[in-house]
Amino acid sequence: MTGKNQEMLDIFDERMQRTGTASRSEAHARGLWHQTFHCWIVSDFPERSLLFQERHPGKETFPGRLDVSCAGHLLAGEQAADGLRELEEELGVVARFDELIPCGIHPEVKRISERITDREFCHVFLYRSEQPLLKYRLQPDEVTGLYRIPLAVLQALIEGSAEPFRAEGVGPNPERGGLLRPVTRRFQPDDLVPHSPEYYRHILVQAGKLAAL
Secondary structure (H helix, E strand, O other), X not given: OOHHHHOEEEEEOOOOOEEEEEEHHHHHHHOOEEEEEEEEEEEOOOOOEEEEEEEOOOOOOOOOOEEOOEEEEOOOOOOHHXXXXXXHHHHOOOOOHHHOEEEEEEEEEEEXXXXXXXXXXXXXXXXXXXXXXXXXXXXXXOEEEEEEEEHHHHXXXXXXXXXXXXXXXXXXXXXXXXXXXXXXXXXXXXHEOOOOHHHHHHHHHHHHHOOOO
């Protein structure tokens, strides 16, 4: 096994005390606590919304689902600020750490399959941007689309709405060498990555507190 699965991560106990290191594959196979970076992009046009990325269909976990605008594992020895590389790699966004709005550390456990249990301490941030969606640069093997979901729609979804919803976004244009094109799609509630309702509620509260640009 090579590549990202063999990246070394810092490992923690449930009190977030560091206990050593392990490869990403070992951390997932044994359900070991490790750190990740989550950054949600917030926009006010045409209404207060969060930007969701569509995960690549070849991803090991939650392929093709809608997830955090940008996220990634923090490697051994890294701090939350090192997660900025994920913004640039996945979305082509160059930002300073002091431009991010911290939302705390959220512990999250997902039983993904019989062989993968993901226990993460998620360092969560917001980033304000009104950049047009067509200006983003997607990492082809990670992200296959970006969609804006209004806070009100997300609120209904996490409170149990089973109604399909429509989202406007962008995706690669195969006729123009992968450049982005506008896309409007209908999604089902289970197209969202199943973060806990508490996680989504926290993000909604934090995003809703921001003053209008």
